Amino acid sequence: MSILGCDISxxxxxxxxxxxxxxxxxxxxxxxxQNADSNGDQDTFADYRDRIRSVSGLTFGAYHYxxxxxxxxxxxxxxxxxxxxxxxxxxxxxxxxxxxxxNVGPDQAxxxxxxxxxxxxxxxxxxxxxxxxxxxxxxRPLMLLYTDYASIQAQRFHTDEFAGHPLWxxxxxxxxxxxxxQTWPKAVIWQYSDGGGSxxxxxxxxxxxxxxxxxxxxxAYVLRKA
Numbered sequence: 001m002s003i004l005g006c007d008i009s010x011x012x013x014x015x016x017x018x019x020x021x022x023x024x025x026x027x028x029x030x031x032x033x034q035n036a037d038s039n040g041d042q043d044t045f046a047d048y049r050d051r052i053r054s055v056s057g058l059t060f061g062a063y064h065y066x067x068x069x070x071x072x073x074x075x076x077x078x079x080x081x082x083x084x085x086x087x088x089x090x091x092x093x094x095x096x097x098x099x100x101x102x103n104v105g106p107d108q109a110x111x112x113x114x115x116x117x118x119x120x121x122x123x124x125x126x127x128x129x130x131x132x133x134x135x136x137x138x139x140r141p142l143m144l145l146y147t148d149y150a151s152i153q154a155q156r157f158h159t160d161e162f163a164g165h166p167l168w169x170x171x172x173x174x175x176x177x178x179x180x181x182q183t184w185p186k187a188v189i190w191q192y193s194d195g196g197g198s199x200x201x202x203x204x205x206x207x208x209x210x211x212x213x214x215x216x217x218x219x220a221y222v223l224r225k226a
Contacts, residue, residue, distance in 0.1 A: 003213035005029065007063070007191070010042050012205040017048075017055045019202030026218060027059040027089055028052050029211075032082040034099070035067025036074045045081065053087070059218060061089030063146065064116075066100045068108075071115025079123055088223050090131050091124070092144035092168055093117065101156040109157040117143060117165070125226070133220040135164045144168045144188065144221070152181045159183040166221065168211075177214070188221060189213055 005027035008014065020028065030052070032045045042048075045062075052060040064078040084091060093116055095101065101109055121140045124130075134141035146168040152159055163183050170191040171178045178190045195207035213221075 003027070003215075003218050005059075005189070005211040005213060006200060006203075007031070007209045007211060008048065008203070008205075010044050012044075012199070012203050012208055014044075014048060014051070014203050016202040017051050017058060020200050021055055021058045023201045025200055026057070027061060027211075027213070029061035029063055029089060029092060031065055031094075032062045033078050033080075034065040036069035036077045041081065049082075059087075059089050059222060061092065063092040063094050063144075064120075065094045065096070066112065066116060068100060068103050068112065071112040071117075072119040074112075075116045075119035075123065078120060084124055084127060084129055084223055086129065086224050089218075090134075090141065090144055090166070090221050090223055091120070092146050093120065095145065095147045095151070095157065097148070097151060097156070101151055106155055106157050110161050113145075113157060114161055117145075117162075124223075128226050129223045130226040131221055131223050133166070135166070142166065146170070146189075146191075149179055149181065152183070187214055 003026050004024055007029040009031035030045055030048045031042050033041055052058055062082045125139045130141045136142040142165045145162055145165040149171040166188040167184045168189040169178050169187045178187055190212045191209055192212055193210040197207050199205050199208045
């Protein structure tokens with residue numbers, strides 16, 4: 001049985017997360033912040049966070065949308081908006097062409113990504129949190145890395161630097177699974193559709209991204225006390 005999810009931002013208006021859960025969705029990941037300033041912040045984040053966490057059976061997650069600012073500064077800004085806690089999906093950092101990869105070369109992109117990840121993961125560990133499938137050095141559980149297959153193939157950043165990070169890949173195809181880049185042995189989450197103009201029950205928007213957890217046990221990627 002597939003474990004389904006969706007990722008949302010201010011583009012979505014959510015009337016009922018109970019309806020989202022009843023539609024078969026098990027996890028919802030919300031955009032909390034972007035770059036290292038208030039441009040791109042999500043006015044709905046705190047409301048959606050609290051409402052998702054209150055729905056039994058629905059797992060909450062947060063993500064930061066990377067920009068071109070210093071990576072460590074972006075990590076500090078992310079955690080000024082979001083405080084991880086046990087029961088949340090391991091946080092994700094979003095590396096997309098728009099607002100990031102299109103504006104920097106591979107070397108600079110890699111530097112920003114690595115600085116963000118190191119600062120963010122160190123902070124998560126300082127809160128005494130880890131997750132069962134965590135990879136990386138002790139005391140630094142690696143975050144989910146979201147990017148698209150085309151950016152990986154084009155080497156828009158140095159993918160080998162992030163081979164240990166659990167991969168959340170965006171690739172829209174007609175297959176039953178994503179194409180896995182050589183750098184990673186597997187993907188953990190697959191964004192398989194941009195919604196195509198549709199939304200889960202309980203959500204109103206022009207469209208909502210749909211995701212699939214590629215494993216039998218989502219709890220392996222849920223934060224818990226170390």
